[in-house]
Amino acid sequence: MKSTFYIVGALIALTLLYGCSDNGEKGLSNEIETAKIEGRNAARNIITRQWHDSIELCRQIEKERKIKSHYDSLGHKRASESFDSAFVSTIRTVNPILGKFVEKL
Numbered sequence: 298m299k300s301t302f303y304i305v306g307a308l309i310a311l312t313l314l315y316g317c318s319d320n321g322e323k324g325l326s327n328e329i330e331t332a333k334i335e336g337r338n339a340a341r342n343i344i345t346r347q348w349h350d351s352i353e354l355c356r357q358i359e360k361e362r363k364i365k366s367h368y369d370s371l372g373h374k375r376a377s378e379s380f381d382s383a384f385v386s387t388i389r390t391v392n393p394i395l396g397k398f399v400e401k402l
Contacts, residue, residue, distance in 0.1 A: 328368070336384035336387065355402065359402075
């Protein structure tokens with residue numbers, strides 16, 4: 298009787314642990330998707346303007362990339378990489394020359 302109690306208790310504990318890890322993965326997946334969206338939006342702030350001054354452009358790029366530091370501070374490396382990838386690829390798609398410049402920074 299006691300062994301059945303222990304087995305049922307262990308199964309309940311494993312179910313709870315599995316449920317918690319699943320929520321963690323969903324949370325990370327949501328963070329990654331949010332990072333991609335924010336990366337694209339940050340890129341739009343760069344590609345929708347005409348830049349006549351490269352110093353101003355560099356400042357704006359750095360300002361937009363500071364959003365990435367939010368994910369770095371949380372320790373979400375994949376979310377941080379997703380932000381950067383979406384940021385650079387969006388710029389590169391619309392303006393390949395500007396995309397190469399941004400990649401070098």
